[in-house]
Amino acid sequence: MKQPNVLIFFTDQQRWDTLGIHGNPTGLTPNLDAYAQRGTFCAEAVTCQPVCGPARSCLQTGQYASQTGVWQNSLPLRDDAITLAQCFRDAGYATSYIGKWHLGGPECPPGPVPPARRGGYERWLAAETLELVSGPYSTTLWNEQDKAIRLPGYRVDAMTDEAIRQLNHAAQNDERPQFLCLSFLEPHHQNTNDSYPAPHFTETLFRGSWMPPDLQTLGGSSHAQWTGYCGMVKRLDEAFGRLMEAVHSFDSTRETIVCYLSDHGCHFKTRNDDYKRTCHESSVRIPLVFSGGPFEGGGRLDQATSLVDVPATLLDAADIKVPSTMSGRSILPLTRKTSGDWPDEAFIQFGDKNVRTGRALRSKRWKYAISIPDGAETSASAEVYVESHLYDLNADPYELTNLIGFPAYKEIRSRFRERILKRMQSIGELICTITVAEGSKYPLPNNHSQRTVEYPDSCRNHLHS
The missing domain is CATH 3.40.720.10 (Alkaline Phosphatase, subunit A)
Structure with a gap:
């Protein structure tokens, strides 16, 4: 052939x-x-x-x-x-x-x-x-x-x-x-x-x-x-x-x-x-x-x-x-429906000269991202990141509400924090630490017209990836 x-x-x-x-x-x-x-x-x-x-x-x-x-x-x-x-x-x-x-x-x-x-x-x-x-x-x-x-x-x-x-x-x-x-x-x-x-x-x-x-x-x-x-x-x-x-x-x-x-x-x-x-x-x-x-x-x-x-x-x-x-x-x-070990998330790197370096995981439902702290120098990778974005793509497919600081999503963030570190290490990135987002008033990078909505803790019962 x-x-x-x-x-x-x-x-x-x-x-x-x-x-x-x-x-x-x-x-x-x-x-x-x-x-x-x-x-x-x-x-x-x-x-x-x-x-x-x-x-x-x-x-x-x-x-x-x-x-x-x-x-x-x-x-x-x-x-x-x-x-x-x-x-x-x-x-x-x-x-x-x-x-x-x-x-x-x-x-x-x-x-x-x-x-x-x-x-x-x-x-x-x-x-x-x-x-x-x-x-x-x-x-x-x-x-x-x-x-x-x-x-x-x-x-x-x-x-x-x-x-x-x-x-x-x-x-x-x-x-x-x-x-x-x-x-x-x-x-x-x-x-x-x-x-x-x-x-x-x-x-x-x-x-x-x-x-x-x-x-x-x-x-x-x-x-x-x-x-x-x-x-x-x-x-x-x-x-x-x-x-x-x-x-x-x-x-x-x-x-x-x-x-x-x-x-x-x-x-x-x-x-x-x-x-x-x-x-x-x-x-x-x-x-x-x-x-x-x-x-x-x-x-x-x-x-x-x-x-x-x-x-x-x-x-x-x-x-x-x-x-x-x-x-x-x-x-x-x-x-061919023959792949049984395909990853559940896509790994994304973002940033550029004078634009904050970051990493993200995207599953069919969730988007989780980390960025370098405000004022940190942009680079190929970093030793310290902060949690910056979390979106529920089922409920909010165009990402108008950033959930990163809401306590109801603590378990979701913890799971994705562990997964993103493994993905970074798998391609030879620097060993790094991630600062956990605390509170719904967490400062977001380049926060253009983001809506802020408080959710009750009972939402946690409905969070499944």
Whole structure:
């Protein structure tokens, strides 16, 4: 049996609840919804680090950000990192990267990326910081020879067209299986002017449309930016549909495995003064869909899956040995209903330069997080944390009420405190202590419009994970 082609369709800053299959009624993602329904849909998927550079390091290595060394933006992948591209190349694949990279390090210019910093990819058409060197209708990427290439059209379409051209050429001229990572900027904001530039005239389509409850309640910048954001998501879905139609048209006897995911979500400045970098659902939950090959008919997975599991999953699906350096696990046993020891919680690291370092565990019901104390210096990890967040995701799916200081939840906090320490130690983090939250008036980091509600101790009788 021939090795399958493998494609990653990687969006930037896309919330999970933009998907129709997640309940969005606006009709933004009909193509992705269709593939999710017939493939494998990871309904509880999260990122393992809600910041662009760190999340990308995790996707390329299958490790957590504290392991890759890229715990904040502007840090490079280590020279000795074992990457997806290297694994696929060693297995005989042609490897290609198109789009935003963000892993070149502080000495890398925003455009061309030095060959030694490209993660082992053979074919290259990318930019280090795409949002600083291109606009929505002025896409410039750099090829293997560091030559600037201007692509026509809206940025999503320009990059999708290039991916289709490459795949079509490979189908006709290259006998090797193909591994392509197509990394978009959208629906990330345009950093140069803090905007969400949708394709011409599409923004008006979503005026007055449905908005997630957290954005309705907390506001932030969402009322000014949500319609543009929706237009960007809509065009991404259209591009995904075009790409999949092109793949089906190629004269190839190989199967094609496709993974659609995002690096993190977007809370529109409702949780801090940025768009991500927190433990909240709006920041960490992501779309994650697999299609083709062994993922057909895999169904809906409600287990705690993560971006860090994607590399091992794709290698496993291509029958390539998963390196022992990877902390993530293949989800294929979940699709076959043969995994009996899958963890109940996803582990999340969060923080960035000048943003409080933290860790979180997310189960299907609970979100528990710890953060460094106020005034402490941000770093890859810390020796002391304080309990900062607890949410009941069944009762409060958009996390409008932080329960961390309420006595009724003492047992829940104790259980998660023990579990998070074990998860941290399992990936080589510093041995640390966690200061217990006492009292409902516990000061919360970046407390943007949190509701405070006192609950009676009798609530404890209803707390089951």
